[in-house]
Amino acid sequence: MGIQHEKKRYVAILSPYTTSILHYRKPFVVAWWGAVFPGFGHFMLSKYLTAFILITWEVVINSLAHLNEAIYLSMTGRFEEGIAVLDQHWIILYVCMYVFSIWDSYRLTIEMNKHYTLAYHEGFPLLIKNTSSIEINVLDKKNPLLAIIWSLLTPGLGNLYVTRVLSVIFVLTWWLIITYQANVFPAIHMTLVGNFQGATDILVPQWFLFVPSIYCFAGYDSYVSAVELNKFIDKYISRELKEKYQDIQFKMPI
Template sequence: MNQIPPFRRQRAYLSQFTTSQLHLKNPWVVAFFSFSYPGFGHLMQHRYIVGFILILWETFINGMAKVNLGILYSLLGNFDRAKEVLDERWLILYIAIYMFSIWDGYRTTIDLNKQYVLADREDAPMLNIKMGSWDMNYLDKRKPWLALVWSALFPGLGHLYLHNVVSGFFIFIYTVGICYYGHILYAIHLSMLGDFTQAKETINMQWALYFPSIYFFIIYDAYVSAVENNKLFEKEMAAYLRKNYQKIHFKTPL
């Protein structure tokens, strides 16, 4: 349990498995990632339960309604085929949750930005280390470009580098599932051998079209999380130094 003085708001919360923090976000960026894949905007806000539910719901309802295939055929200009593959019975259910994800991500970001400003002005205290029987988590500075590179090599690894075990492990397992059911890695292998015809026949586009949204989101989120974690480390260190070493009557030079 985090032992901190009773302040009205918290800027950050350290658990054994992740670091949740408030920081300023662009509501339109969150809305965009919610638009690209419902649930991703909520992961950016560290609202993991809502985010995981929306991501799993998107996987289920998109598969039942064949939305990805409808998008694919529409982009290819084959609108008749797109209308054939779409299942209207499931598509109606898809629309409401999809719009809610975008709206809620945008709305909540504005509210959380206000909470951050108030907590920052209050100079709310933060723990710098959390230890437990399963793992330990601590604030320190890490390289954003390394988080980006590990995420580019495989989604989830960058978050594990930042000790965001909750989202990192979920995205890692989720990506493995997408690659398996979409036959993505085998299609890449065939493409590298020059067998493009067999690669096109092998890949399952309904599953494969999930991957681009996952890939670019996780790279962006890992990089931004590294930057914000570094800022959090600096703020915690600055607060500690002010409290313990700065004299009240010391006159700083202008």
Template structure:
């Protein structure tokens, strides 16, 4: 159970809370983390709470993808235009891109395995959770939240689901990238033309190099916000149960069989 003691003295912390974010160590499927790194380098690390590595790999992916015309080559390949794909692809930058791409998949898988071990150790060594943090700029606390509400906000605008659970680093980062990708892909213009029946004009106006970023951003935001809302609720219940047991339950009481 969770005890009310100084978190700094523990070897295996379960969660940390600050005015700007909430981060936890919880068991995850390593293949899920590897999949998100394959879908969009950096997302697997952000999913595991490795913000700095995730942000750097994500920015690296966007810059090299656009410079090497990788998304354009993917579009041409999927439509059978292999000659055009070879023409637009910058092979020098693509080789550099592949190295970081493979590293992201391997490293997120490795980190997930190691964090699963630490999560088990944390649960077995009575980890401590500070359930409240306040500063002049923000207030953050563990509280029970609805995972479907988190997913709904992510469906409306990717990033807002993370803001809802106070995972601000990921939330604002995804929100900014989503806004930039939507603007430069001209998706809203294409949607308007599609709704008015101008399908050929919609196909001509959209920029596929930016548009292909959107599905991964959208799916990651929904999935990650939902999963972490569930995990936060588990930590909230465990912390509350530990506090009540330590302060209100008689040490002589026995649990019913």
């Protein structure tokens, strides 16, 4: 009896609630997102639990240290006030986790790229269990432009479009918390009615400086997810057609 070798390196897992795809990433890009907002690099790698820990740490410790407030004051030329507002009890602790987020996301990207290469040499096995009593996830192509548009309208909707429900929970939850604390939507309302000074006064800098990072990341992540999903579907269909319909004697033209 021959020994059957189990394929352990899955390149894609399709469940009723999410689509996780292992694909090649540039380590510096992932590390850069980890620097923009600790946890985002791990989030891109679908390491949701680690990302949740790092993102929570970033928001909590940054707020306790008043780091964003100090950055805002420095950007407006009030350097002495920026230094004074920093809480020394928390800022050094913040730096340690910040550096770890960058380093670990870079390291993990390199290791996952190795697994990606090995998995495709093994025929890129995938695990599909895409139906349940409450949800169905169909493997179909997505329009990357639509993913960005929905993300720009409301961060999280682009991930919902590409069926990454866990991503939606993370992004949309933090978006609601941060925009609420920053008074973003009351400021938008005041701007629309022409009360520009009131909109400026009502914004909370400590929370508002989180907004650009999460807003841009939501669009980028949904776009990349849609592009890589489409690439994977092409490779998957090509493999299925070759294995099930192509004559074994067929020789590919040079």
